[in-house]
Amino acid sequence: MPEVTASSRAIAPFLRSRIPRALAARRPDARWRPGLEEQPLHSEIFASGGEASGAGLALALARDALAAAGEDDDRRQVLWVQDRVTIRLGGRPCVQGLPPDLRHRLIHVAAATPEDALFALEEGLRCRDLVCVIGEIAGNPRALSFTASRRLSLTAERHGVSLWLVRLDAAPDLSSARMRWRVSAAPSPHPRWNPAAPGYATWRAELFRARSHAPGEWILNDANGTLRPDPAFAATDSGDLVRPTVGRSLAARARA
Template identity: 75%
Template sequence: MSRSSMSSKPSPARVLPRTAPDPRWRPGSPVQPFHSEIFAPAGEASGAGLALALARDAMTSLAAGEGEDTRQVLWVQDRAAIRKGGRPCLAGLPQDLRHRLIHVAAATPEDALFALEEGLKCRDLACVIGEIAGNPKALSFTASRRLSLTAEKHGVRLWLVRLDAAPDLSSARMRWQARAAPSAPARWDAAAPGPATWQAELFRARTHAPGQWSLSDDAGTLRLAREPDLDTLAAPDPVHLARPTVGRSLAARIHA
């Protein structure tokens, strides 16, 4: 080593700015996952309601500045989901969706998964909503992984409602527990039903900390009715593996 190289001063290191993303989920987030799951009881329609609200929130936030997204919406149900919760009621849907809903009634979970995957390959769809009851063998981690990869490859988002199901291994990027919550009084008639409200728990996400929210559908816009519990954000639930993940999913880590 030469004397000149030993005496030369090292160049000062550049300090690059580091901006940590906000770990708290909020309605209207510009970062929207391509595959989400919502676990909910079948008898109160909270799963389908929250799935539709989250889907519309994503479509609105992603289309900001680009005009309204008027593509079709695919809704797939297996027979058990229809028996437990009924079919979507057109009169109860938001007016801008009634004329562009495509409903598929599948006989089995296998048929429902096939329809969901085929729908995710169609870029002419705004999004896909699915409802599957219980924990069928067909909805394995491999099947959920296929849905995630297909959604991400073709750019079509999926919200899969799991009716009366236990959280199992899945590659879904966001996983919610949903329950119906009391609605606030209607603005002009205190005796009338208020806006739909859900108690929603985000127990797994790639980019957000877990937490609980009270969410409501205010004239077609998803609103945050109550701030998340900071204690819940700080203390992940070990039963649900409730913590943000980086890189591969928790299920992928288990299988590794």
């Protein structure tokens, strides 16, 4: 057992007072919620190619992270990379459907192959003139190996540019992404003033892997451009805005 001296006892309270609050949020049982200041720089979102939930949630998570970091008024460009199959499944981003603050600063790259898409993503992460990068790759191409995923993580963290990679019709394979989601469409809440109008985009999102947060499931929407959980889905007795998931992770179940 290490020896405890009078001097070490004297400085212990001082050291504890200097521990950043962000470290407390990194406990394995800490619950994720919209608006957290500490956000990973490499996330993956698994979604069906038959709906636009993956791209929608990626964009909502990106805007939430930028707002939490105080960069929501950052005028740098946003890079959006798609391979050929994802364009065929879901189409290209519609400029008029984007939030007004992003419509005139979107750079879209249509890559012929997953290899080309990965090259464009990595080059984008090296560019500090981009505020973030969103990518879409279909299936489980050989090019998107654990090594390639690790390269993306290291590049994002080295240059400080965030990546949200949407995986359409893909199985959760090995990856170094710091946060991994599975998302699907959920019923939208009824509009307050016009019941016949379409509701806000709403998603059922399951966080099945994260370094700093416990697994959980949310109903999320971006009402008024702000990502928030559905109050009807949130637990009210404990204050947690999440329904915890149990059992093996989705990746483990996919390998079974």
